[in-house]
Amino acid sequence: MAHGSSRGSYSCACFYTDNIFIHEYQMHVSFTDEEQFAQEYHKALQSRGCGTPEKLAQVLETVKKEVERRKKLAEESMQRKSEISLHYKPMHPELYVLQESFLAADFLEAVHFCQSPHASLDGLLKLLDSIPGKRIYRLPVFDTQFCKDFVEELEHFERSPLAKGRPNTMNNYGVLLNELGLDDSFITPLREKYLRPLVSVLYPDWGGSCLDSHKAFVVQYSLDKDLDLSCHYDNSEVTLNVSLGKEFTDGNLYFSEMREVPVNERRYTEVEHLLGQGILHRGQQIHGALPITSGERWNLILWMRASSVRNKLCPMCDKEPTLIETVGQGDGFTVPEKEIRAETVDVCAVL
Known part of the structure; x- marks a missing residue:
């Protein structure tokens, strides 16, 4: 398209x-x-x-x-x-606008390197933890105090009587950050100002330099809620997964090859998820989360999308996308204005 x-x-x-x-x-x-x-x-x-x-x-x-x-x-x-x-009164209203002080020093160093005239993949890899052969990268993203305050804010919101949307069919507990009002003032500048320079260097073949939308949510794992996350792939070109805390044991992430690799040929690698650290990976890479055995964990998930990639092939059905206009964020597809009427269908006509 x-x-x-x-x-x-x-x-x-x-x-x-x-x-x-x-x-x-x-x-x-x-x-x-x-x-x-x-x-x-x-x-x-x-x-x-x-x-x-x-x-x-x-x-x-x-x-x-x-x-x-x-x-x-x-x-x-x-x-x-x-x-x-x-109707919602935040506990920490100062968190709703992204500040550079929220970000880890190592993360800022990597971003500034990617914005410099000397930016290169080899140079950037010296500043990250790399999982051999997987194109998976780990680095600190948020300051630990921010993580603590942010989890407090999320718990405060969970205690409110307001209706809440679940992130997706696989995560039954968590918060959609656009509903909480964090998109324009926090997530969008995080993606545009800080993450795009990084992923431009790491994933140029996955639309890294032209990520133009996202879906952001937080998932919660505990012994009386979701324990783990089954094997899956994301509706994204590039995903960032940040561990916000709290105290927990086990629950490592695991990754294999891209989803087109047959099941019997996949080899899995575990990656420890540490407080404040983010893991970057391609959305179409098969992954999941092992069960936690104690405590409680909150993860911020950011699905970053590039319309220039997904307009050609939907990452979820592997076909040229059949577009349905919707309110809100949508899923990162775009069309030229002259084609909007001709190339969209009514959601009620789908089923």
Whole structure:
């Protein structure tokens, strides 16, 4: 799909049909109608213990509810954001505007190097921890005091009676940062001013120099909530995952090859996730999080997107994107103004 100057927010139609996660059976499925679902997934579900008509019916109902949730997601998210803006009183209002003092000294050194006339991949790699052969990089991102204050803010928000959106079908606990009002004043400048110089050097082949949108959220792991994160890939060109704390044991991240590599050929590498440290990786790299065994962990996840990459091929369905105009952020796709009417479809017509 061509791209250029853009207007509006767009998702690919596959968002409303594909990559639906069934947690109980650790499966990603797609759904267009009941016949398609039965043909594609009944045998696989039965092999994983979903063997009775009643259990299959329950799974089908869960999948249908998720499809309906996604169709209403953007509008409901905007409503929640408006309510939060009107009624939520932050504990740490100073955190809502990004300050350089929030950032770790090593992170700023790496960013300034990438902005210098001497910027190079070899030079940058001397300032980062690299996972051999994986193009995964780790470095401090936030000051430890910021992490402590930010987690306090998130816990304060969780205690409020206001409605909250979950990050995605795999993370049931956490906060969508755009709903909390952090996008324009915190996440966007973090991406544009600080992260883009880094990823321009690290991932020029993945749109690193032209990242123009994002989705940002925080996920929470604890013994009475989500313990781990199953194997998956992200709807991003480049992902940043920062450990905000608190105290926890185990729960390392693990990575393998890119998602096109067959399952039986993947080799997994564990990466320890440390307080204040961020891990950068390509969104299409298979990864997950092992269970924590004690404590509580909060992670900030930033899916960074480049419309110049995803306009040609949707990273979730591997097809030329079929665009659906939506309110809010969308999923990072753009179209020239002259093509908006011709190349978009109504979400209600998808199913």
